[in-house]
Amino acid sequence: MTVPMPSENDRQAQDRRTRASQTGASQTRARPVHARRVRATAAQAEQVQALWRARALRYVLIYLLMGSALVTLRYQTREVYPQLSALRTTRTELQRQQKELSLTVQSLTGEQRVRDWAIANGMMPYAQATKQTQVFGPPMAPSVRPAAVDQPERPSAQRPALSPLTVRTVWK
Numbered sequence: 001m002t003v004p005m006p007s008e009n010d011r012q013a014q015d016r017r018t019r020a021s022q023t024g025a026s027q028t029r030a031r032p033v034h035a036r037r038v039r040a041t042a043a044q045a046e047q048v049q050a051l052w053r054a055r056a057l058r059y060v061l062i063y064l065l066m067g068s069a070l071v072t073l074r075y076q077t078r079e080v081y082p083q084l085s086a087l088r089t090t091r092t093e094l095q096r097q098q099k100e101l102s103l104t105v106q107s108l109t110g111e112q113r114v115r116d117w118a119i120a121n122g123m124m125p126y127a128q129a130t131k132q133t134q135v136f137g138p139p140m141a142p143s144v145r146p147a148a149v150d151q152p153e154r155p156s157a158q159r160p161a162l163s164p165l166t167v168r169t170v171w172k
Helices: 007-021 041-077 080-108 111-121
Strands: none
Touching: none
8 A cells, every 4th residue: 555645735734734833823724725736647647547447346346246146036036926926816806705705794694684584483573572561569578698607608699590581681
């Protein structure tokens, strides 16, 4: 590696710094000195050409390496695109079938269809059913059993016995 030769501007700036340090004056800002450029020697011109030639060769090699890597990658993944397109076609077909089945389920579970099925199986609409009224008797007093002091009551003992025809419904 060669050390670059200082230019005329560099030498003049160095001289100003030297004079300022000798006189004790502080220089806040160095003014650029406009001087003519000195022509480079043949050896310097050859060095610059060699430098740019090396850079150009390095960039060409980098681009060739990147290009070959991309071509290799594309070659290795050549089956992916046809598989993706087949999967895309399959997906759209499955989505179409899902929509059709969804419409079929909606039409089969529609309110009118369920009502027709219920009537066909012997059920009667509430509006047409015979209604009977009945008077309830006096309320029965709850049975109170003395609880054992040392044994807490079990939750199942608190529930009334249910007949097989009793239906409990929870409304939300």
